[in-house]
Amino acid sequence: MDMVSLIGTILGFVVIILGTVLKGSTVAALWNPAAFVIVFFGTLAALLVQNQGKVLKHALKMMSMVYKPPRHQPGDLISRIIGWSEISRRQGLLGLEPQIEAESDSFISKGLQLLVDGGEPEAIRSVLEVDLQTREAVDLAGAKVYENAGIYSPTLGIIGAVMGLMAVMQNLADPSKLGHGIAAAFVATIYGVALANMFMLPMSARLKSLINKQSQMREILIEGLVSIAQGDNPRQIEARLQGYLP
Structure with a gap:
């Protein structure tokens, strides 16, 4: 957490x-039910029009990443890659087969499988880079949903405020209702602006940062696996991969 x-x-x-x-x-x-409906369900309606169902579903799944982010330990990954390199030099590439079965990350297991199958270095790089770009595009589309929600919700808040003021104008003959009516009208603006600037936009920025770190980890993996396929010395691989560390 x-x-x-x-x-x-x-x-x-x-x-x-x-x-x-x-x-x-x-x-x-x-609390104002009408403002809640206008802002929250109005924002949801805009997102439904803009995005496909699978994009929205993926965006909802990604929300958990904000509070339970994946561990990004490039140093640990580099150490594992060096370990694989040493195994391949002692036992050959087939010695990495047990590592595939023990690996929970599908991207890593796919890369190791390509390596064990004797793929050419550039072929391994090409396949994994396409996979990386595809996954990154899908994740960024999910993060974009929250960014768009942060764009739409303030506008819906203004619409809610205007609609509330319209209701107030219809009751000008009753001064006792004006103060409460105007206050309720501006609750929609609070909902819209707060939803955007305290939650949706920060959440989008956080997800984009996590996606960037995840992509960097995969770039390290690709470079490491390609280096192993080329038969590079473990120390050379380590020196090359250390360049990814801050």
């Missing part, structure tokens, strides 16, 4: 609630 992201999410809610109270309003004033 990434406690920093979790704390950030909780803090976002606390800031809105605490700010409302400090401004002299009440927590109950933040």
Whole structure:
């Protein structure tokens, strides 16, 4: 669990609630069913129009990455690659077969299988780079869903506020309803802006950062496997891969 992201999410809610109270309003004033429907379901409707179902489904699955991000340890991966290189030099490429069965990462197991099958270095690179680019494109499309939600929700908030003011204008003859009506109208704006700037846009940026790190790990793996296929010395491979480390 990434406690920093979790704390950030909780803090976002606390800031809105605490700010409302400090401004002299009440927590109950933040709840407005009509504004909720307009902003949240309106944003969802826009996303449904823009994206295919499989993209939205993948985006929902990716949300867990924000709070439970995959471990990115390039140093550990380099050590494993060096270990595979030493095994291949002692036992040949077929000695890596047990590593394939023990590997849970499908990208790594695919690369090792290509290596064991005796693929040419450039053929291995070509196949894995296509796989990398495809996975990266799919993940970025998922992250883009949250970015788009952050673009649409403030606009829906404004629409909700305008609709609320229209309702207020219809009750100008009753001054007792004006204050409450205007306050309720602007709740939609709060929903839209808060949803975008405290959650959706930061979540999109976080996912893009994780995707970039994941792609870097796969680039390290590709370079390592190609080096093993070329028969490079383990020390040469290590020196080359160390260049990926900050």
